[in-house]
Amino acid sequence: MKKKVNVNGIDCGGDDLFLISGPCVIEDESIMMKTAEYLKKVEENTGIPIIFKSSFMKDNRSSVDYYMGPGLEEGLAILDRIKKEFGFSLLSDIHYPEQVSAAAEVLDIIQIPAYLCMQTTLVVESAKTGKVVNLKHGQFLAPENMIKPVQKIESTGNTGILLTERGYTFGYNDLIVDPRSFYHMQETGYPVIFDVTHSIRKYGIPSADPNGGAREFLPVIARSGVAAGIDGLFIETHPDPANALCDAASQLCVYDLEEFIKPLVEIHNIEVKYRNK
Numbered sequence: 001m002k003k004k005v006n007v008n009g010i011d012c013g014g015d016d017l018f019l020i021s022g023p024c025v026i027e028d029e030s031i032m033m034k035t036a037e038y039l040k041k042v043e044e045n046t047g048i049p050i051i052f053k054s055s056f057m058k059d060n061r062s063s064v065d066y067y068m069g070p071g072l073e074e075g076l077a078i079l080d081r082i083k084k085e086f087g088f089s090l091l092s093d094i095h096y097p098e099q100v101s102a103a104a105e106v107l108d109i110i111q112i113p114a115y116l117c118m119q120t121t122l123v124v125e126s127a128k129t130g131k132v133v134n135l136k137h138g139q140f141l142a143p144e145n146m147i148k149p150v151q152k153i154e155s156t157g158n159t160g161i162l163l164t165e166r167g168y169t170f171g172y173n174d175l176i177v178d179p180r181s182f183y184h185m186q187e188t189g190y191p192v193i194f195d196v197t198h199s200i201r202k203y204g205i206p207s208a209d210p211n212g213g214a215r216e217f218l219p220v221i222a223r224s225g226v227a228a229g230i231d232g233l234f235i236e237t238h239p240d241p242a243n244a245l246c247d248a249a250s251q252l253c254v255y256d257l258e259e260f261i262k263p264l265v266e267i268h269n270i271e272v273k274y275r276n277k
Contacts, residue, residue, distance in 0.1 A: 002191070003190055005160050005162060010051065015272045016049070019048050020047060020053045020054070020193065023244065025056075025058050029275075031080075031239060032054065037086070037093050038257075048261065049241065052083075056079070057071060062206070068115060079106055089109070093113050094111070094126065095113065097121050100126055105167075109134050110129065111164075114139055117149050118149060124156060125151040131160065132161070132195070135161065135195065166198040171204075173202060179228045182229060192231055196235050200250050201213050219263075221235060233261070233264065240253075241253050
C-alpha cells in the first residue's frame with residue numbers, strides 16, 4: 001500500500017494532485033517575490049496546493065562562469081521571507097552534509113539532487129533531521145534501483161520520502177522519460193513526482209541557448225506522466241524564462257502555468273477514478 005506523506009497539510013500521495021514550482025535558482029529578490037505572488041494566485045484559482053521550490057545553490061553548472069545562486073545564508077533568508085509572506089511550504093536542494101542543519105531550520109522538504117542520490121552521507125544526514133526528503137532519480141540509475149537510497153533514509157526511521165522522476169540519460173546529451181519508471185518507483189510505496197521541466201533539457205547546450213531545451217514536448221510528457229498515475233508535478237517557473245539565470249531554455253513562464261495545468265488536472269481526475277479498478 002502506498003504511503004502518504006503529509007507536508008503542512010498537503011497530503012502527498014492522496015487522490016489530489018500537488019505541484020512543486022518556482023524558479024530554478026534563487027535570483028534577485030524582486031523576481032522571487034513576483035513569482036511567489038503569482039503562484040499564490042494559481043493555487044487559489046485552481047485549488048492545487050503548491051510547494052515553493054528554488055535552489056540557493058546550483059553546484060552542477062557546466063561552467064564556473066555560470067551563476068550558481070546566492071548561497072546558503074542569503075538564499076534561505078529569501079525563502080523564509082516567501083514562506084512568511086505567502087504561506088508556502090518550501091523545498092530546496094542541498095549538496096553537502098554541512099548544509100543540512102541550516103537548511104532544515106527553514107525548509108519543509110530537503111531535496112537530494114539527482115546526481116547525488118546515491119551519496120550515503122548526504123542522504124542519511126538529511127533523513128536524520130526528520131524532515132521530508134525528496135529524492136531526485138539519478139539519470140544514471142535504473143528506476144527500480146531507487147529503492148536503494150529509499151532504504152538509506154528508512155534506516156534512520158524517517159519515512160517522509162518523496163521520489164521525483166526527471167528522465168534518464170539515453171546515449172549522449174539527451175534525456176528520455178520512460179513511463180515504466182513511474183511504475184517502478186511507485187513500487188517503493190512512496191509518492192512519485194514528475195519533474196517535467198528538467199526532463200526537456202538538452203545536455204551539452206547552455207541553458208541560455210534556446211536550443212538547450214525542448215519546450216514543445218512539455219505538454220505531451222506532462223500529460224503522459226499524469227495519465228501514468230504520478231502523485232505530483234514539478235514544474236520550474238519564472239516570470240521571464242528567456243532571461244533566467246539558470247535553465248532559461250526549459251523553465252515555464254509562470255504566467256502560462258495555470259492554463260498549462262488545467263488539462264493535467266482533468267487527466268489526473270480520470271486516472272484517480274480508474275486507478276484501483
